[in-house]
Amino acid sequence: MSKQCPCGSYQPYTVCCEPFHLWQQFPKAAEQLMRSRYSAYVLHQIDYIIQTTLPIQQKQLDYEAIRQWSIQTDWQGLKVIQTKYLQGTHQAKVTFEAYYQEEGELKVHHEVSTFIKIAQRWYFKDPTVC
Ligand SMILES: [Zn+2]
Known part of the structure; x- marks a missing residue:
């Protein structure tokens, strides 16, 4: 059992998100990327x-801040x-x-995220950077 x-x-995991994390596949739908x-x-x-x-936002992302948030949050x-x-x-x-x-x-983070498809790939549009 995996x-x-x-x-x-x-x-x-091996047939769900892992192939995306390993860049073997790209999510075909925005929800998959989410x-x-x-x-x-x-x-x-x-x-x-x-x-x-x-891609245009990637340089503005704070790797260390994302890593800290990822590690410190007890995801449920x-x-x-x-x-x-749309469009x-x-x-x-x-x-x-x-x-x-x-x-x-138990806390809930509620969000409406925007995703944009460029050259057949979906990307997350980060609302906190321009
Ligand atoms: Zn998954």
């Missing part, structure tokens, strides 16, 4: 987080609520909840 993927798909980025946080795959952010699960495609299929908004434990309490 371990279950942290993204909440109930699939083994899930693989969440599991990359859980597994501290910081390079994956950075390289799946819009992911729930993708809705995916909406044909090149832009998508994914609504999700990420659960984490803090001081013995």
